[in-house]
Amino acid sequence: MLLSVIPFTGPGLYEAVNERSVPKIAGCLFFIAALVLVTVMVARHRRGGVIDVTPQAVRLENIQPLNAPYPQNAVMVHDLPRAQVYDASYVKHSGNIVIRIRNRELIEFCPSSDPRVTQWLAQELRRALGLPT
Numbered sequence: 001m002l003l004s005v006i007p008f009t010g011p012g013l014y015e016a017v018n019e020r021s022v023p024k025i026a027g028c029l030f031f032i033a034a035l036v037l038v039t040v041m042v043a044r045h046r047r048g049g050v051i052d053v054t055p056q057a058v059r060l061e062n063i064q065p066l067n068a069p070y071p072q073n074a075v076m077v078h079d080l081p082r083a084q085v086y087d088a089s090y091v092k093h094s095g096n097i098v099i100r101i102r103n104r105e106l107i108e109f110c111p112s113s114d115p116r117v118t119q120w121l122a123q124e125l126r127r128a129l130g131l132p133t
Contacts, residue, residue, distance in 0.1 A: 049111055051121075053128040058085050058099075066096060066108045078107065088129060090122035097122045 050061040060078040080101055087100040091108075095115045099107045112118050126133050 049109075051125060053082070053125070055082065057082050058129070060099075060107070060109075063109050063111070066110065067105070080104075080107075082129070085129060086131075088122060088125045088131065090119045092119075097125070099125075 049063040050059070051063070052059040052061070058080040060076070060080070063076055063078070065076070065078075080099070084102040084104070085099060086102060087098070089098055090096075091098055092115075094108075094110075095118055096108050096110045097118060101107070110118065111121055123133060
């Protein structure tokens, strides 16, 4: 098999990228960047909050406390010693769940826009922690 090399005789790279193709390239790059941004936002939004209660700890994952100075949409993980958690309750006037911890600031969050779901979650959290309902 014989391979032949044909020298490039066309315009140089600078001449090949003319004034009309620059906006097309910029538009494609913008579209790709926007697509990546939307994908990241949707993937982050899909991850739901996780409340894990074990005999040793209470772990809150991907829950954004309302009273904390963290960046918006930051992935949060709070490991709380279970012995120090002394209250978890639903606050009716705000529709939030408040978790009180000894020697720490309380954690307040709203897991759902439906107050019935939030109230049910607070009751289940109290039951899992062994607190009186």
